[in-house]
Amino acid sequence: MGCRTAILISGSGTNLQAFIDAVAEGDLDLELSVVFSNDPGAFGLRRAAGAGIPGECIRHGDFPDRESFDRAVMATLERYEPELLVLAGFMRILSPVFVSRYEGKILNVHPALLPKYPGLDTHRRVLEAGDEWHGSTVHFVTAELDAGPRILQGRLRVDPAETAPELQQRVQAIEHRIYPEAAGLVGSGRIEFRAGQSWIDGEPAERPIIRTFD
Numbered sequence: 001m002g003c004r005t006a007i008l009i010s011g012s013g014t015n016l017q018a019f020i021d022a023v024a025e026g027d028l029d030l031e032l033s034v035v036f037s038n039d040p041g042a043f044g045l046r047r048a049a050g051a052g053i054p055g056e057c058i059r060h061g062d063f064p065d066r067e068s069f070d071r072a073v074m075a076t077l078e079r080y081e082p083e084l085l086v087l088a089g090f091m092r093i094l095s096p097v098f099v100s101r102y103e104g105k106i107l108n109v110h111p112a113l114l115p116k117y118p119g120l121d122t123h124r125r126v127l128e129a130g131d132e133w134h135g136s137t138v139h140f141v142t143a144e145l146d147a148g149p150r151i152l153q154g155r156l157r158v159d160p161a162e163t164a165p166e167l168q169q170r171v172q173a174i175e176h177r178i179y180p181e182a183a184g185l186v187g188s189g190r191i192e193f194r195a196g197q198s199w200i201d202g203e204p205a206e207r208p209i210i211r212t213f214d
Contacts (some may be wrong), residue, residue: 002030004084005032006080007035007048009089009090011043012046012199016089019032019086020051034082034195035054036061036076038058039057039059058144068096068212069092070098070119082184099143105193108140108146108148110137112126113134113136113137114147119145123171127160133156133158136153137151137208138178142196149197150207150208151186151208152199156171174211178211188212
């Protein structure tokens with residue numbers, strides 16, 4: 001059985017579905033042990049149930065601060081002994097205590113070619129800047145938002161005539177392909193987090209793996 005993986009969501013779970021499909025098709029050797037959400041109404045919990053994956057939910061609004069919520073999440077996740085955590089539309093900024101506990105084991109996907117365009121509104125910003133390339137980056141999570149070591153990027157050429165929503169849709173399709181791939185590489189041990197850096201096949205990585213899409 002593959003690496004025990006917890007997927008954290010807040011909404012519809014489209015990236016979660018990409019993981020479910022990749023495992024079902026035999027393209028991804030991960031054990032999807034639990035899906036966690038901070039929103040009991042998240043459609044992703046229904047996706048998990050339909051795939052036979054245990055679901056857990058804790059409302060963040062029931063806690064006085066971020067750290068107390070994160071400690072409750074950690075206690076819940078520990079029952080499943082996860083070896084890898086995948087943030088798939090989890091709309092919470094993680095506290096230092098959480099990041100420290102799972103250092104080197106938390107992955108996130110960001111809709112930009114990091115280190116360009118951390119933060120929000122990436123698609124609009126790319127179009128306004130007239131960039132030739134745009135895409136998505138899978139990276140290890142560290143205390144600094146969107147700044148962890150990069151693992152894998154998927155990129156595509158920008159059509160200057162397209163709208164931000166159109167570009168977003170194309171980038172999201174890339175995410176659904178590169179996120180399971182990157183998680184599989186980490187789960188298999190081919191990619192590791194060492195001393196604040198990504199290592200690929202036993203060598204420190206100066207740049208992420210890059211996939212180019214039409």
